[in-house]
Amino acid sequence: MNDRQNDLRVQGLAKSYGREAPVLRGLDLTVPGGALAAVLGPSGCGKTTLLRVVAGFLRADAGTVALGGRTLVGPGVQLPPERRRVGIVPQEGALFPHLSVARNVAFGLAGTDRGERRRRTEEMLDLVGLAGYGDRMPHELSGGQQQRVALARALAPRPGLVLLDEPFNALDSALRAGIRADVRAALRATxxxxLLVTHDQQEALSTADLVAVVRQGRIAQCATPQELYRRPADPWVAGFVGDAVLLPGTVGDGGATATTPLGTVALAAPADGGRTGTLVLRPEQLRLTDADAGEAVRATVTDVCFYGHDAKVTVTVEGLDAPVDVRVAGPLPVGPGEQTGIRVTGEATLHP
Incomplete structure (x- = not known):
């Protein structure tokens, strides 16, 4: 996958708007060539500002942006957007309504031979599954089809980097998964x-090769989706990316386990004995058992939310101030008000 000619390197990026607090505060991010990285974070964290600085629509106060070793932003350097080899897929497609699908796709190919322009347009429409749609107008397309055309338009000039600004927001939830898979496949083919900016955790985890979580203008953690979910950098990241179970714990002798209100829990990385901190687990690591089972901790069911493919069972446990959520697949063994046992499986991450 890695094509070093298209590596994206962002270092020390800073940006403020007037006298307001900085939006970007020395942000660092590296995306290997050919990878799809999702930039995930809450509203106001700096995701869109990062995208606009990389695109060239905003001027950074400090820092550098380089693509394939070529500096786009830096001291004394501010390449205009049209010279950056960067394609953009905005929210809701933003197609030119007065141009046909083919002319929309060919928009960025000005200056190329007419025959080559036609061939490249057809190639891109075929890549996004819209072969034969060239003569249609944007208003004749569905929302998902418009997003495919926007992607084809962004890819047609052979950019080194494609920026996707929450491109699936306007689509029905039933369409999103299919469109995301098609977009991912098209990007890999080229x-x-x-760089995909999103506030949707599931979208980031299921679509991207890397996920960069932004918090207050900096990258809190950048890792593969599996690493981010299994070993979050801190409890905030854990709670933002998926559901998290946070437990107080004390590391036992040897540092391989910790004692918690849910019993003894194995640690993903060894820690100093006697150390206290917060343990992070995921709801699917908890199992409901018989209330009188030997190794189980007794709990009381307070709520059950049934989702079809699974259910979330909320319980209270002595020694814990907050209730605990348990994800359960298959038939529900308990209901509200009943007693149950809880057993922890797998490893937890410890955060002092």
Whole structure:
């Protein structure tokens, strides 16, 4: 996958708007060539500002942006957007309503031979599953089809980097998964590096090769989706990316386990004995058992939310101030008000 000609490197990026507090505070991010990285974070954290600085629509106060070793932003350097080899897929497609699908896709190919322009347009429409749609107008397309055209338009000039600004927001939830898979496949087919800005955790985890979580203008953690979910950098990241169970714990002798209100829990990394901190687990690591089972901790069911493919069972446990959520697959063994046992499986991360 890695094409070093398209590596994206952002270092020390800072940006403020007037006298307001800085939006970007020395942000660092590296995306290997050919990878799709999702930039995930709460509203106001700096995701869109990062995208606009990389695109060239905003001027950074400090820091550098380089694509394939070529500086786009830096001291004395501010390449205009049209010279950056960066394609953009905005929210809701933003197609030119007065141009046909083919002319929308060919918009960025000005200056190329007419025959080559036609061939490249057809190639891109075929890549996004819209072969034969060139003569249609944007208003004749569904929302998902418009997003595919926007992607084809962004890819047509062979950019080194594609920026996707929450491109699936306007789509029905039933369409999103299919469109996301198609977009991912098209990006991989062209080898372009991509940056997807989103606030949707599931979208980031299921679509991207890397997920960068932004908190207050900096990257809190950047890792593969599996690493981010299993070993979050801190409890905030854990709670933002998926559901988290936070437990107080004390590390036992040897540092391999910790004692918690849910019993003894194995640690993902060894720690100093006697150390206290917060343990992070995921709801699917908890199992409901018989209330009188030997190794189980007794709990009381307070709520059950049934989702079809699974259910969330909320319980209270002596020694814990907050209730605990347990994700259960299959038939529900308990209901509100009943007693149950809880057993922990797998490893937890410890955060002092």
């Amino acid at each position: 080898g372009a590096t991509a």
